[in-house]
Amino acid sequence: MTAPTIPTHTEQGQPDPVWIRQAHHTLVKIRGLKKHFPITRGVLIQRQIGAVQAVDGLNFDIYRGETLGLVGESGCGKTTAGRTILQLYPPTAGQVIFDGVDVTALTGEALRHMRRRMQMIFQDPFASLNPRMTVARIVSEPLRAHKLASGKAQIERVQELLRLVRLNPRFINRYPHEFSGGQRQRIGVARALASEPEFIICDEPISALDVSIQAQVVNLLEDLQAELGLTFLFIAHDLSMVRHICSRVAVMYLGKIVELADKDELYEHPIHPYTRALLSAVPVPDPDAERQRRRIMLEGDVPSPINPPSGCRFRTRCPQAREHCALEAPTWHDAGGGHFVACHKV
């Protein structure tokens, strides 16, 4: 096992995406990842009558020290993707290669050992902390599960973790209900950090928080990344925040990634019609910009992942769809400079 390399950072403390790509320190490699949930009929003898194709063939790399944003609308499969990468759901097909090891092939103790290096921060700070456990018990759970510390050392480690997330270490005997939403999310972050992971999946970590609290948590995540050399997969639907925090961004639609690029490239020069529509729909807190903006309106709703459209999945709502799009699924290819896209138009 190699020691994690601390990436170089720009002056503002954000990882430099160009450096990361040039260095090509891939931490997580995802190849053909699929997760289908079976739909069954019958009570005693259940037979499968279909599948929710929540995640259907993802291919991308996550570089060491970067923050990769995964955006998309509700139901597009981004949370399922995150959970399948961490093996919280067994994948239907595909590989997740973490630091050279295919974790989908691991079981039992070997998988447990691997889990120590990959953690998750959940969306809802109210539901993700057990209300009957003290902060000390919540944060020390990974320490006990992986037998990393016990007794006095365990308490000291919890206090250290609380200091790390800017919480008062004296809070260790309090219960979650005594904290505000932002503070609870910090407890969730402390728990994720307890096992000293290299890779953390942040599943909508700020969407349940108020605007003034969101910035606090985002800054904390950025500081921790710089301090500890963490790699983040940042799942979110807030495209403004993703532009701020991420180095590269992947856009998901109905179980597939349609576009992936460096963040400024993606926001300034989006190629895929869905990315364009998505970006044009985000309101901007500036009345002049709002008066001038022209929205690309999408018709209708996202189709069901049980019976997705043939060919390109976006074709039913795509303003530029042609006959060809219904026949063949577009290939996932590099349109130049690490700007990946899946569309027949390019």
Place this chain on the structure above:
Amino acid sequence: MAPLLEVRDLTVRFNTLDGVVHAVNGISYKLEQGETLGIVGESGCGKSVSVLSLMQLIPQPPGKIVAGQVLYKGQDLLQLGEEEIQHIRGQEIAMVFQDPMTSFNPVMRIGRQVGEGLRVHLAMTWQQVRARVAELLDLVGIPGAGARYDDYPHQFSGGMRQRAMIALGLSCTPSLLIADEPTTALDVTIQAQIIELVKGLREELGMAIIWITHDLGVVAGLAEKVLVMYAGFVVEQGSVDQIYKDPRHPYTMALLESLPRVDRSSKDRLATIPGFPPDLLGLPPGCPFMPRCAYAVERCHHENPTLTTVRDSSASPAGSGHEIACWVDVSTGEEQ
């Protein structure tokens, strides 16, 4: 001409087991015919309670409208009895709620729910209701509107339900539509559809709108006037240009600075507001924002400022209507 709606010194409290919650603490504003007002603030700042109180929609008890007047076309809505206010609800002032998933009755057909106001207020026959509902559903852009009358809410997607909710709100052509976070539960592309829909309908029907949200981006593109609320108080109000280009209250400024923008590359750290909103059970005697404020002076600790007109607002002619509740002039950092 008298404004369509004038709220004066509205104060709402809730008696709970823990004590008295001071939800809305004397807010005042005016709304002209056809005007759109955005009310922004974080959760628990009293923005929903303040508009629910307009039509006596808060449960009383535990809630209590302690003081204030709500003058709608010159009539004080708070003085009306249950029967009289029923004529206002839905017919004169309609409401669109936040959660399209829970605000419809799941065992009642969509058409009946959308058409309920037509039956009650306009005494239409079921045949007339059916025809009008089809028109309304078509107006809000539901495909195959005529055939959807007999559908149940679960057959509609979230965006369609919110459209149906808007159709319900519009059914009796109200003069004022109150929308309480109508797009918060929706995805951005659906949100964009709903906003464009409301903008179009506003022009077509000429109604006034109160749009409540915590999303400062949505209000920037929709409202003419903006009210910023904090801890049950209005801390700043003005035209949309005044609020966004020339914010004068430290809270509004901090809120705008803490937002990253989708149309700009940002390398800097986000500005944060330290601490968290106050407990409405026991507000301190001074300015409610004081503990989090970067500009606080001695006076802020013991005296709560009232709304006063900003003297030299540059973003709009003569600074008309731009008001803040703050002791400090943020441009100089000195007490004003």
